[in-house]
Amino acid sequence: MSSHQISHVIFDCDGLLLDTESIYSEVIGALCSKYGHTFNWDLKAKQMGRTERESAQVLIDYFQLPITVDDYVAFTEKGYIEHFPSSKLLPGAERLVRHLHAHGVPIAVATGSSEFKYNLKITNHKELFSLFSHIVFASDDPDVRQSKPCPDVFNVCAERFPGEPPSNKSKVLVFEDAPNGVEASYSAGFPCIFIPDPNLKVSEDVKEKATTILSSLEDFIPEQYGLPAYDS
Incomplete structure (x- = not known):
């Protein structure tokens, strides 16, 4: 997937970063x-x-x-x-978030959650989540008129990156664990790394809309997307 030279990254939260x-x-x-x-x-x-x-x-x-x-x-x-x-981080989440932040890659969260529930979930992870430039809560945000699978939450999130918003949607990488999220990312025009729960039955249509399907964030190789490689 080296054709994607990624400049910005958007993460879902539930089931992707946190085991909620x-x-x-x-x-x-x-x-x-x-x-x-x-x-x-x-x-x-x-x-x-x-x-x-x-x-x-x-x-x-x-x-x-x-x-x-x-x-x-x-x-x-x-x-x-x-x-x-008591929510715990999922494998690979902390390493990837800290790596991208350390290398100056703009990162944000786009979640269907409310801010109230989000704050409960990050009780023991506040420092890590402070590394994100911003969080968009689809349940609360008036600019998010329709939730996933509509693209609103990802479009709003991309527009809110500090400085100049990303000019090319193909350079904004989304991480998702839900079919609705893959649909939303695809509709918005952003490439998407799909990490579904192994119990989830995923349609062929959704699989085709995902850029890559992985079993864990631990399997993500940053340099394949033009991002800095992990230190060995």
């Missing part, structure tokens, strides 16, 4: 169990990358639950407040 998807599954699974249903990967894939309220509606419609979006949010928020502060 297991927490989402536990908390949402408890809600499903309350109404006699089992949370599954088909449903999870439909929710990934979306705003909280959109994710809530997806689940309510999927199981035809007799609750409102506000009911969903109230139930799940209690679990998130309890569990998100």
Whole structure:
């Protein structure tokens, strides 16, 4: 992939930098169990990358639950407040973020999360996440009119890099773990490194829209994208 001379990098957060998807599954699974249903990967894939309220509606419609979006949010928020502060970094995340920052590569985060939930998740990782130039929260940001799989969050994030925004979208590399995120990146015109959970069933269409598919951030080779190589 050496044809991509990358100048800026945008990361998703959940399931990509932080191992929060297991927490989402536990908390949402408890809600499903309350109404006699089992949370599954088909449903999870439909929710990934979306705003909280959109994710809530997806689940309510999927199981035809007799609750409102506000009911969903109230139930799940209690679990998130309890569990998100213990979120751990995923393999390769810290090394890559620190490497890019040390070499002056502009980096940012574009997440479907709210700022409130994000701050819970980074409780034990505040110094690392301070290295990002900015964070865009699709659930809160008025400039993000539609969440992933629409391209809004990545376009807004790219436009907010300090100084001159990237002039060439092919030079902005996105890291994603969700099909909705790959769709959003593709629609925005940014190359995308896709790192799906091994439990996730990924369509051939999504695979074709990803620039590269890896099993972990540890497998990313920066120099293949015109980025500085790791020190040996």
